[in-house]
C-alpha cells in the first residue's frame with residue numbers, strides 16, 4: 001500500500017535502451033547506479049556485511065589479539081599462511097569487508113540525497129489531494145449526517161484534525177490532512193548519522209594513538225615515544241600529538257576478598273594513586289586511576305589495564321660489586337598471582353649469568369612438593385630461582401625479550417636437574433650464588449601497574465552521531481505518518497486514511513474521527 | 527565499592543528454590559495451554575471466544591510462576607548485593623522473567639497473542655532448566671571491570687531488547703508454520719496424516735498471517751531500538767573499561783552482526799518481494815544469532831567478555 005511512496009527504484013530497469021554506444025554507456029551507468037541505490041541492494045549488502053563479520057569472531061584478529069594470531073600460526077603452520085592471504089586475521093580492515101561497507105555507504109548516500117530533496121519539497125507542499133474513490137484506501141468508514149450538521153462538517157473536521165497535529169487543507173467538498181513528517185525526517189537523520197559515524201570513526205582512527213607502559217611504584221613515566229613499552233599510532237599520527245606530561249605511580253593497591261568463602265581471592269578493587277605534572281604548570285596533581293575510572297589529562301586518557309609484582313632485587317657479582325639493583329617486573333600467571341620473572345646480569349664478573357625466577361605472593365606447597373600461590377595478596381611471599389651461566393646474547397645487539405630467558409645453550413647451575421638446589425628467598429633474605437658467581441638479595445616488594453595511554457580526537461563525534469542516529473531511529477519507527485481525508489457525501493460523510501509503513505492504529509484513527517464528527521459530539525453552528 | 531561486601535550463599539540457595547517452583551508452574555502452564563489449544567482444535571471452533579477455563583488456569587499458573595521467579599531473581603540480587611545479571615545464570619533468570627512479564631502484560635491488552643503462552647511457558651521452562659543445571663554458580667562478587675553503573679544500564683537494556691526479539695521470533699515462527707506448504711497443501715502421506723491435520727487446526731486458532739506479520743514487526747522495532755541503545759551503551763562502557771569504544775572483540779562482533787541482521791529485516795519489510803516469508807526467516811536468523819551470542823560465544827569463544835562465570 002504505502003510502497004508507492006517509498007523510494008523503490010527496482011522498476012527502473014527498462015530505462016537502458018542502447019541506441020548509440022555513448023548513450024548506451026550512460027544508460028548502463030545509470031542502470032548500475034539505480035541498482036546500487038535500490039532498496040534490495042541495501043538489504044543484500046547489509047546481510048553480506050553481517051555474514052562477512054562472522055570470520056572475525058572465529059579466527060584471532062591482529063587488532064584485538066595479536067598473541068592469539070602468533071599462537072595460531074604456531075599451531076597451524078600449514079593453514080595459517082593461506083588464511084592470512086585471505087586476510088582472515090585482519091577481517092575488519094580486509095579488502096572484502098571494506099568493499100562491502102563502502103558499497104553500502106555509497107548506496108546509502110545515493111539513496112538518501114534524493115530523498116532529502118523529495119522530503120524537503122513535501123514539507124512545503126499541501127497534503128495530498130483527496131482521492132476520488134475513498135473506499136479504496138486501506139482504512140475507510142462512513143456515516144450519515146443531517147443536512148444541518150453537514151453544513152458545519154468541513155469546518156469541524158478542519159479544527160479536529162489540526163488539533164490532532166495534522167497539516168490541513170480545506171477543499172470545496174472535502175478536507176485533506178497529513179501528519180507525521182517527522183517520521184521521514186527521523187529516517188533521514190538516522191541514515192545521515194550513520195555516514196557521520198563512519199567518517200568520524202575513520203578520522204579518529206587516523207589521528208589516534210594508544211601506548212602501553214608498565215610503571216613500578218615510585219617510577220615516573222614521561223609521555224614521549226621513548227617512554228612507551230609498546231605504541232600503536234594511527235596512520236596520520238604525528239609525534240607532536242603527544243601532550244607533554246609526566247606521571248608518577250605513587251602507590252598501587254589491590255584489594256581481594258578474604259571474607260566470603262566461595263569468593264576468596266577474587267579482586268574487589270584495583271587503584272593506582274598517581275601524581276601528574278603538565279608542562280607549563282608547576283603544580284603536581286594527585287589523582288586515582290581505577291579500572292573504570294581513567295585519568296583524563298589534556299590530550300590523553302590514562303587507563304589502568306593490569307598490575308603485578310615487582311620484587312626489588314640486588315645482585316652482587318663474584319667480585320662483590322653490585323651488578324644489578326632495582327625492581328624486576330614479574331608476569332602474573334594465574335588468579336593467585338603466581339608470577340614469573342627474569343633477571344639478566346650480563347656485566348657480572350667473572351661470568352655473566354641469568355636467573356629465571358618464580359614469585360608466590362602467598363606461598364603454599366602442593367602434594368607433589370611444588371610451590372604454588374594460595375592467595376593473590378602478599379601475605380607470605382616467596383621468591384624461587386634457577387640460575388644459568390653462559391652467553392645471554394645481550395652483547396650481540398639483537399633485541400631480546402626482557403620477560404624470557406632463552407635457556408637453550410646456557411648451563412643451569414642452580415635448581416632443576418643441576419644438582420644444586422634452587423634459591424629460595426623471603427623478603428629481606430640474601431643467598432650465595434653457586435660457583436662463586438656472587439650473591440642475591442630480595443630487598444623489598446613493590447607493585448607495578450600497566451597503564452594504557454589513549455588519544456582519540458573524534459570519540460565525542462562518534463558518540464554524538466550515534467546518539468543522533470538513535471534519536472532519528474526512534475522518530476522514524478515510532479511516529480506514524482498518516483494521510484486522512486474527510487469527504488462530504490449526499491448521505492453524510494466519509495473518512496479514509498493511508499499510512500506509510502506499518503500502522504496498526506490507522507483504522508482506530510479513522511473511527512475516532514468519525515465519532516468526533518458525528519452530531520452530538522460537535523457543537524451545532526449557532 | 528572498595529569495602530568487602532557480604533555474599534550470602536545461603537540466601538542464594540533459597541532463591542534457587544523460587545526458581546525451581548517457577549519452573550514447576552511454568553511447566554504446568556505449558557501443559558495447560560497446550561491442552562487448551564488441542565481442545566479448541568478438536569472442538570472445531572473457528573473463532574476464539576473469550577478465555578476458556580483452561581486458558582484462565584494457564585494464566586493463573588503463569589502468574590504463580592512469575593511470583594516464584596521474582597522471588598528467585600530478587601533473592602539472588604540481595605544474596606550477591608548487586609544487580610542480578612552479571613553472569614550467565616543470572617542473565618538467564620532475569621532475561622526470562624522479563625520476557626514472561628512482557629508477555630503477561632501485553633496479553634492483558636491484546637488477547638490475540640495469548641496463544642503464545644504455550645511457546646513462552648515452554649521456552650522459559652527450558653531456559654530455566656538449563657540455567658539451574660548448567661549455568662548455576664555460587665554468588666560471586668564482581669571483577670573490577672564490571673563494577674560500574676554501566677553494567678546496570680547496558681545489560682538491563684540488552685535483556686529487555688532480547689525479550690522483545692524473543693516474542694517477535696515466536697510470532698514469526700508461527701507465521702512460517704502458518705504459511706508452510708506442508709501445512710496448507712500437504713502432499714502424499716502428509717495429506718493423510720492426522721498430525722498435519724491437527725497442526726493445521728491449531729494454527730487456524732492463531733491470529734491471521736497478516737496480523738502475525740504486523741505484531742512481529744511491532745515487537746521487533748521496539749527490540750531494535752533497545753538493541754541500538756545496547757550497542758551504544760556497550761561502546762561507552764568499553765571506552766571506560768577497555769580504553770577503546772570499539773575493538774571488534776568477539777562479543778562486540780556478534781552484537782554488531784545481530785544489529786545488522788535486524789537492520790536488514792527492517793529494510794526487507796520495505797522491499798517488494800522481501801516481506802512475508804523472507805522477512806520472517808530473517809527474524810528467525812536474527813534471533814538464532816542472539817541465542818548463539820549468548821550461549822556458544824559466551825562459552826567457547828575467546829574474548830574480553832569472559833563473564834559466564836563458568
Ligand code: HEM
Pocket residue numbers: 006007037038039040042104105107108109111112186187188190191194472473476477501788789792793795796
Ligand atoms: C549502513 C547502511 C544502512 C543501515 C544500517 C540502515 C538501517 C536502516 C534501519 C534500521 C531502518 C529502519 C528505521 C527507519 O525507518 O529509520 C532503515 C530504513 C530505511 N532505509 Fe536504511 N539503512 C542503511 C542503508 C540504506 C540504504 C543504502 C538505503 C537506500 C537504498 C536505505 C533506505 C532506507 C529506507 C527507504 C528506509 C525506510 C523504510 C520504511 O519506509 O520502512 N537504507 N534503514
